[in-house]
Amino acid sequence: MKSALKTVWSLGVLLGAGIISLTGTLYGQDFRIYTRVYNEASPNQTRASVLGRSLSLFHAGKVYDYIENGSESEVIIYEPSQERFVVLNTSRNLATTIHFDEVAHKMHLARQVTENRITELETQQPPASPDVLDQLRFPLEANLVEHFDAEQNLLTLSSPHLTYSARCVEIENQEVVDFYLEYADQIAQLNYILHPNALYPKPRLELNRHLRRLVRLPVEVRLRSSIGVETQLRAEHQVHWKLDAGDRSLIHEWESTLKSELTKNVPLNEYQRALLISQTSRR
Template sequence: MRHPITSKILMSLPAWETTALLVALVAWLMNVPVCTAQELRVYTTVRDIRLDQTDKAPVVARSLTLFHAGKAYDFIEGAQEVTIFEPSLKRFTILALSRGLMTDVTQDEIRHFLSLAEAEAQKVISGLERQETASSRAAASSLSFQLSPTFTTEFQEAAGILTLRSGGVHYNVKVSGAPSSELVESYLRFADSTAQLNSVLYPRALLPAPRLLVNEQLRARSLMPLAVELQITDGQPIRWRAEHEIAYKFAKLDREYIHHWESKIQNGTLKSLPFRQFQQEHLGNISTSRR
């Protein structure tokens, strides 16, 4: 399987397949905190707001994220995929329920894969720059931004709006205070880790550095996002908004969901694969369709 960094999709941001785009953008838009002291429930709706910015805009993805007993359970409905984060073990477990597959990957492994992707990205940039065409220069610039992003940042405290702008990527974040600084830090630790995971797992995902800078701005102000709008103008335009419904108490069926997912891991109904093989079997139809 060719590494995702070599894809033209990473360089010029054309249309992505629904599943890979759904998960990659949720990683950039949705990330929520791991809270060991109390229950936390976040139901996220991601909308395509290019043509309609109201609550009637088309829904791209829905996600339920539950935090219980030191773990975060992130379930993406359309993909039938569960990602379980255990910060104490520095490990992710990913369940592909519709395909009967699962895998474990550590944060050390993720950082290793990411370093390989970044090194290959540098090679791709060098090759594009040698072509000396307008399109290759634009692609090189887009990929360079993903490696070393810079934003102009503005915070409107009274309105609770944090904006980060660059030439081709714009974040507009509706923010609020958190019950504690520990909760904010837990959120940002998970947000950082998930952004890195998705950058190496999904063939169409962006590199994590831009999202990490957003997280830094939230950390500096001890804020959590209520809604995140991401606009990308390079290549094919994207404008999505993630809307979060946050509760500090589980809904009626939430514990049953957690029990169901944990049972899938324990009872042997899912085939456990090494991380790279999991990518091939679970995401192969996505990664090969754009080669």
């Protein structure tokens, strides 16, 4: 899959793409969220650089996550009533369907592989260092210490390896919180399946669990991670509580493309292979 598309979308998911802003009301059925993800890791930059942008359209019980990069564009459609995602590459009229149970199965297998690797490293002679083992275990266990500052509406989940800081807004409607966070849970796991180099999503799921309990949604999320490459990211989000004509036109275009005879529906492995071959040929 094209690296720029992967980077923008996976970063958005890691930080919580589609986060709700403080203005407006949450109770409308249709709204749009524009997300920017910033890199704050470089000490030589006076201003954080924008790593990616994405558009999320919430309409008729579905969520359309749209990423565009040059000639490539991809839409991830969340369809909870069908218990599935539909991934559409609009540049190539190529689509694939991924059911929630398939994602859950692949997540289980990924966890088993990591657990087996940890066992191998523990029993080899000499054993791997504690630091290496801790970094492998942490994403599976996500032992994070919670601190919630009610006055600042700031939720912090911290550990020696990773820290999330989420500025929040209180929501009166638990159903709204549950719907959004179920979407965030599912798409974080899908991200890991599509992009295996991404962080195992348990830390993000833990953030969502605490938000459910607090009946809050985040308006800005900061992530610090020392797992692998040092990472410092920040996500900001702009929400509009009505879809405009352009948004509705995009949704109609995507749905029409999915129904078109020109669009080829293929299994996930074939979808990924086709995009990988295309990327390699351009190089």
